[in-house]
Amino acid sequence: MLRNCTSGMSMVASAVMVILLSACSTPSHAPSERVPTGTLTFSLNDTTQVRIPGVWQGDTLILRNSNETLTLKPSDSLDPTWAIPVFDGRLTLQSDTGFWQDVLRPGTYRVPVRWQAETQAETTPAWTGDTLSWALTFGADDPWYGQLFLQQSGTSCRGSIATATGDFRYLHGSIEGDGTLRLQTFDGAHLFCFAANLGDDGSLSAGTFWSGTHYATSFYGTPLDAGTTALEAAPKAEWTGLPVFYAGIALDGDSTSWEASNADHLHVLSIMGSWCPNCMDEHRLLATLMEQHPTLHVHTLAFERGLDKEGGTQRALDRLARYSDHMGLDRFGDRWHVVLTGPASKTRAQAALPFLDRVVSFPTTIVVGGGGAPWIHSGFNGPAMGPAHDLEVARFAAAVSGSTESR
Structure with missing residues (x-):
């Protein structure tokens, strides 16, 4: 049967x-x-x-x-x-x-x-x-x-x-x-x-x-x-005290880097993968927050599968470009940055971002700017979770309004 x-x-x-x-x-x-x-x-x-x-x-x-x-x-x-x-x-x-x-x-x-x-x-x-x-x-x-x-x-x-x-x-x-x-x-x-x-x-x-x-x-x-x-x-990712910094490859294929010490406004760093539906749910919330906060910037730090294969880097960049198009990220212009940062591994993600003591899950989100310690959030409860998702929305809204309490 x-x-x-x-x-x-x-x-x-x-x-x-x-x-x-x-x-x-x-x-x-x-x-x-x-x-x-x-x-x-x-x-x-x-x-x-x-x-x-x-x-x-x-x-x-x-x-x-x-x-x-x-x-x-x-x-x-x-x-x-x-x-x-x-x-x-x-x-x-x-x-x-x-x-x-x-x-x-x-x-x-x-x-x-x-x-x-x-x-x-x-x-x-x-x-x-x-x-x-x-x-x-x-x-x-x-x-x-x-x-x-x-x-x-x-x-x-x-x-x-x-x-x-x-x-x-x-x-x-x-x-x-x-x-x-x-x-x-x-x-x-x-x-x-x-x-x-x-x-x-x-x-x-x-x-x-x-x-x-x-x-x-x-x-x-x-x-x-x-x-x-x-x-x-779950265990939480914590700030190691090192500068919040990343380096990677932009969608146009050029090398790029960014450091929080140069930030004039609040910035959100989203550690994600284009293979991750929970990351997609989080990005939809971030897009809503971007519309509500016109000076907010988001940095998508993508850790992708298949980078060890021949042509894997270019395929990952092409995939991220399609992801960006499907999600409508281009409507935010230069306020939303999509960067290929490394392979799809929590261990490799932490090594690429030593300002974190660990990466517990995809997505992991960091809010920086305005001085003080970064706000760090591991995981994401999407809209299928009802009240738990409402709590996530409230946490993120508070974070981009200045709260630094990590989860």
């Missing part, structure tokens, strides 16, 4: 958490007399599928990720292929079958997909205000931990998983009558599936978490009372 991590529902954006992704495709950049809606099925293995309801318009694929809309346009050079925005992946379909390719993973990483045209009813689940929560333990030999937050409407459910340094972004799925919990997400970078048994005592058992076709681990969950936090605080 196939495990389908799916719910065939339409969802509206939530301040707490939700994902709805739509994807579809046809060969030759245009369908012929077919139902425009359907399901894109990703096959993670012989028995596990992620099924994403979708729609397409003309020769453009529309992915609705909660309150985000991802527009996949046909490739100019590859037919029939659609480009995944921001994360630089590809969706290829020929006669309704094909693959999703994550170009940022080593080798040729492809996940088989299949498009099934079908009519979908537009419904809005009646979500209650109640949020269920579980403390999760993943793996056995070297366990790691998370906290699942979930809302229900009938058999449909939506939620997210928090970790000490960020979240799994939007998840959606179902709780079936037999007690099977299934959650899934596809945001262009993450392809996740979760399945577990929900017991009469509220516990989650016999769980498996799949990430694409390359990773799977077991998990179980213990139910928590409302308002309970199961996660321990």
